[in-house]
Amino acid sequence: MPSFLEDYSAFYGDGSKNEDGLTLDEFLDSYDPAKYRNPSVTADVMIFRYYKELQSVAEDLSILMIKRRNHPCIGYWALPGGFCEVGEDIEEAARRELKEETHLTGIPISQLRTWGETWRDPRDRIITTAFAAVVDESVHEPVAGDDASEALWFDIEFRKLSSEIIYQEKMEIVKCTYGLYLYNKEHNIKCDACVSVKENLYGFLKEMKYDIIYSNNIAFDHAALNISISLDGRYFKTIRGKYFRCVSG
Numbered sequence: 001m002p003s004f005l006e007d008y009s010a011f012y013g014d015g016s017k018n019e020d021g022l023t024l025d026e027f028l029d030s031y032d033p034a035k036y037r038n039p040s041v042t043a044d045v046m047i048f049r050y051y052k053e054l055q056s057v058a059e060d061l062s063i064l065m066i067k068r069r070n071h072p073c074i075g076y077w078a079l080p081g082g083f084c085e086v087g088e089d090i091e092e093a094a095r096r097e098l099k100e101e102t103h104l105t106g107i108p109i110s111q112l113r114t115w116g117e118t119w120r121d122p123r124d125r126i127i128t129t130a131f132a133a134v135v136d137e138s139v140h141e142p143v144a145g146d147d148a149s150e151a152l153w154f155d156i157e158f159r160k161l162s163s164e165i166i167y168q169e170k171m172e173i174v175k176c177t178y179g180l181y182l183y184n185k186e187h188n189i190k191c192d193a194c195v196s197v198k199e200n201l202y203g204f205l206k207e208m209k210y211d212i213i214y215s216n217n218i219a220f221d222h223a224a225l226n227i228s229i230s231l232d233g234r235y236f237k238t239i240r241g242k243y244f245r246c247v248s249g
Contacts, residue, residue, distance in 0.1 A: 002028065003028045012024050040126045040127070041090065041093075041127055041128070042081055043094035044128050045098050045130075045132070045133065046112075046226065047107065047134075048061055048063055048133070049064070049136065049139060050062075063153070063226070065079065066078055066079070066150065067144070068149070068219055069147050069149040070147055072123065076218060078222050080097055081098075081128065082101070100145055101145055101151065102145070104142055109132065109133045110132055112131060112228070113129075114129050115128050115221060120220060121220060130228075132229055152184050153184065155183040155184070156181070159179040160176060161177045170202075173198065173199070173201070176197045176199075177196050177213065178197060179193070180192060180194075180195065180223050190217070191217040192216050193216060193218050193227075194213040197210055197231070198211075210224040210227065
C-alpha cells in the first residue's frame with residue numbers, strides 16, 4: 001500500500017536495502033497493516049477546577065465527569081475522552097473529544113501517562129493516554145454532547161487508607177491503598193473507589209502498578225487514572241504553578 005505519510009524522506013535511513021532486497025519505497029508498496037491486529041488508541045482528559053489557593057487536593061477541588069450514554073459502562077461516570085482518528089495527533093483527539101462531550105475549548109492540557117492493561121475495555125484491546133488540565137471558576141459550565149448524557153463537576157477527595165513497605169534484596173516495594181470519593185451535592189450523586197498501588201523502587205527508577213479493588217459508579221479504570229494524578233503533583237506544578245498533595249486519612 002502507499003505510504004501513510006505524503007513525505008517520508010526522513011525515513012530512508014542510510015539508503016540501503018533490507019534483507020529481502022527491498023528499498024523503502026518497495027517495502028511500503030508491499031506493506032499491509034491489516035496483516036497485524038493492532039490495539040485501538042484513545043485519549044482521556046482530567047479537568048480539575050479550583051476556587052481559591054489550594055493547600056491539598058482535599059480542599060475546594062472538583063473534577064469534570066461525563067455520564068456515559070452507551071455501552072460499555074452505560075450510566076456510569078467517566079472522564080471525557082474517546083478514540084483517536086487516523087491522521088489525528090493524540091492531543092488533537094483529546095481536545096476534540098473534550099469539545100464534543102463537554103463543549104469546553106481552549107483549555108491548555110498536559111500529557112500524563114499511558115494506560116495499556118489488557119482488561120481495560122471489553123470492546124477491543126484499547127490503550128489510552130491521559131491528559132490533565134487545571135482551570136479556575138471562570139470556566140463556563142459544561143454542556144453534555146456526543147457520547148455523554150450529562151456533564152457535571154464533582155467534588156473530589158483522595159485518602160490514603162493503608163501503606164506497607166517491603167524490602168527484597170536490592171529492591172524496595174511500597175504497597176498502598178487509596179480511596180477516591182466523588183460528590184455532586186446539587187444532584188445528590190456519589191461515586192467512590194478503592195485502588196491498590198504497588199511501587200517497586202529500583203534505585204532512581206520507580207515502577208508503579210495500579211489495581212482497582214472496587215469501583216462504584218465510575219467507568220472503566222478511571223478511578224485509577226484519578227488516583228495516579230494525586231500521587232504526582234509535578235504535573236499540576238507544570239500546568240498552573242501549584243502543588244497538590246495527597247491527604248492521609
